[in-house]
């Protein structure tokens with residue numbers, strides 16, 4: 001049976017990509033709630049009722065059970081009953097279909113079957129004949145569909161569903177499209193992250209992970225950092241937390257400290273915890289900081305980000321968050337520590353290359369940690385996240401059990 005549903009017109013804001021567009025390699029991550037919404041069903045009662053009594057029955061019903069499941073059609077013509085239910089519901093094969101409608105009563109938790117029988121028996125539509133329609137239990141999706149496509153799928157499988165504009169479980173499709181359009185040369189920046197990762201591994205000072213941070217307003221690479229957890233300082237100590245993303249965030253921080261915005265009444269500019277630019281002592285400290293930062297960057301990047309140092313100002317509004325709405329490109333899916341650091345820094349979007357099935361914090365799909373840190377309702381910041389689909393031979397080593 002062909003399902004004819006005309007209530008989906010929500011796709012107009014979705015970005016249409018050319019066949020050859022590199023953006024087709026970007027696979028948006030599904031949020032944890034989206035994944036849960038896609039699989040959870042709930043048992044509900046349904047009964048066939050005479051269509052001429054539908055309005056009376058519906059208003060009587062509203063008096064005894066709460067209205068819920070608003071993403072599902074309350075009254076459904078037999079021709080719209082999905083194929084898998086046709087036999088079970090004993091749907092009449094041909095017209096006159098309009099004589100009956102299937103009423104989605106409510107979740108079985110909201111009323112007992114006995115009480116529902118009694119309710120039906122007292123309705124004028126059935127009290128005269130003394131027979132009540134068969135009460136049937138079916139499983140339907142418990143939460144709203146997140147896209148028109150999902151509503152269509154559910155309508156064909158469970159029960160006619162309604163897709164309302166928006167996405168209660170993740171970013172609105174138009175936000176995803178808009179953010180996708182705003183990505184600055186993702187193909188080259190993911191490549192830079194991978195090359196930085198390869199350099200880190202080759203140097204022996206870190207594992208093969210790389211991170212690049214880009215300012216979408218200027219297109220500038222603000223930081224490119226390789227993992228450095230194996231690097232020893234003069235005392236022979238290494239820092240196991242020197243992950244690529246943490247180092248890249250730190251580089252952005254150093255840049256911003258180098259051009260701090262706090263101005264005293266005497267026009268002196270604060271650069272570091274109460275130290276001001278015009279104080280002689282401060283300028284020495286700043287130079288040290290900036291030089292140190294420059295050196296780190298030089299050894300971690302392969303030229304694209306070289307020549308940029310902490311003294312270069314950008315014109316972003318100083319809102320107190322280090323990476324507000326910046327774009328982050330990672331060779332690998334970050335660990336929980338780096339994922340939370342990106343979140344707290346308020347990045348705008350993240351693209352990563354290789355999924356880290358055992359340790360990655362961004363994916364919510366089955367088979368991993370299923371944390372979906374990029375978009376969770378209990379966290380006070382969310383960002384859009386994609387995985388860059390590697391072409392043949394482009395896949396990087398995944399270091400399965402390691403935190404990236």
Ligand SMILES: [Zn+2]
Pocket residue numbers: 243244245334335336337338339403404
């Ligand atoms: Zn990490």
